[in-house]
Amino acid sequence: MNPVVRFAPSPTGQLHIGGVRTALFNYLFALKNNGTFLLRIEDTDIERSKDIFTEQIIESLGWLGFKYQGNPIKQSSRTKRYQEVIEYLLKTGSAYRCFATVQELDKLRNEKDNYLYPRIWRDRSEKEIEDKLQKKENYVIRIKIPLNGNIHFEDLVYGDINTDCSELDDFIIARSDGTPTYNFTVVVDDHDMQVSHVIRGEDHISNTPKQILIYDALKWDTPEFAHLPMILGSDGKRLSKRHGAVGTQTYRDLGYLPDTLINYLALLGWNPGTEDEVFNFQFLMDNFSLEKINKKAAVFDNKKLDWLSGQHIMKSESEELLDSIRSIKPDWAPNGLSDEYLFSIISHLKGRSKTLLDIINQSEYFFNDPIKYDQNAVAKCWGEDTSELLKSFAEKALTCLDWKDESIEACINDFSEKKYVSKGKLIQSLRVSICGSLTGPSMANLMSLLGKETCIRRLNNAQKILSE
């Protein structure tokens, strides 16, 4: 039997980085085992769920390249089915109506330190319930938890988990407005979707026994469960908005590649046992297994993400990088420049960039003459004799007919020799004049890329400023 897995986010915000990890592990598991990956939108919380978030989640999954089969299933479209199952549970005595009010329960809760719903409506007579129904009083539906017994399941990551029934509430499966709650819908959906492996966050371990009881009441088979360790912020607390960027789209806008995020997240709580840590998707797909998942919660480390990002950028083709850059900054580079020219720029910058944003930020001098010159660089490289130096170098450059890397290099070498100027000093002066800063690709590369005309113009500009 081929496995069926699902990713089931609730559309109450951007796709969270923790959600991406859960989706990724589900997806990898499906790919590795020739299974099916499904998407389900858990929007039973009408208050907080928004369509816009559903769209964003789908868009983010697309950006990451996670392909789910068929259309996403929305819980909000399954009300009828939930009602049908609830009816069945009611009829078979596995669930019951509870007419206790919120206020009433709050009061009880405050009286006790260790509160469990006291089951005050569990064994009322039919007449009593009929009575209340006649009066149209509000009620919720609760599941009838066995009074004693033990619930056991074997988690594929955490191993044996045992829970005593006495620990469990008769929890609510349908609210007073009739809408079903999470622990109930998740069971009905997973069953109906024929999910074979439930792979989700560790925060659901405690929910699992409750869900198993519903499977039991319905006489349905339970799926396998695999819980994933949490991802924490640098303070060791559960990752949340307080830790800054947690939304997938934010990471995209910050200039991270999908492969970087996937690679990093895969390494959080899982590792293939290799010393190398830079992986492409294919490798993950081939090597993924639930057995290698850790139990320990992992802290999200932006420094390592940045390093990994640099690795992926460096390895990426310039063509791909250009596409990615355009997707986050469509107006990067002035109109009229050929893609070939932009590829060259990218190939010179990608080795010294951690993110796409780094490439964008460093590319300014390829497009415009420097307006401002970095003060540090000026102090370091521009002296009294620089004006004269630039002037005579510009004159020499003018005579360089074949404006290519090698000839420019030769020109620089020759000038340095004849004028008794150290090559380093010369180049740094040129760099400040041409780029406005002290960092960047090799000078001859840069000059050939910018073109003779541009270089000489910039040298003249700098010389003018210096002689003022």
Added chain:
RNA sequence: GGCCCGUUCGUCUAGUGGUUAGGACUCCAGGUUUUCAUCCUGGCAACAGGAGUUCGAUUCUCCUACGGGCUACCA
């Protein structure tokens, strides 16, 4: 409070009943490089604590501490 889960360098992790406890990121010091980045070399740095089992425990068991999760008419 109750229940559940976890605990190897600052972080991500490997690992075994006997190892100089390995790697990666970060940080520091050198080197290469016209600059930056890369790259190379070296360095700092961990088995939470206590008992038990054992000839021997980081590894097995128990307890404690600490951290996280659940305990909603959230998911």
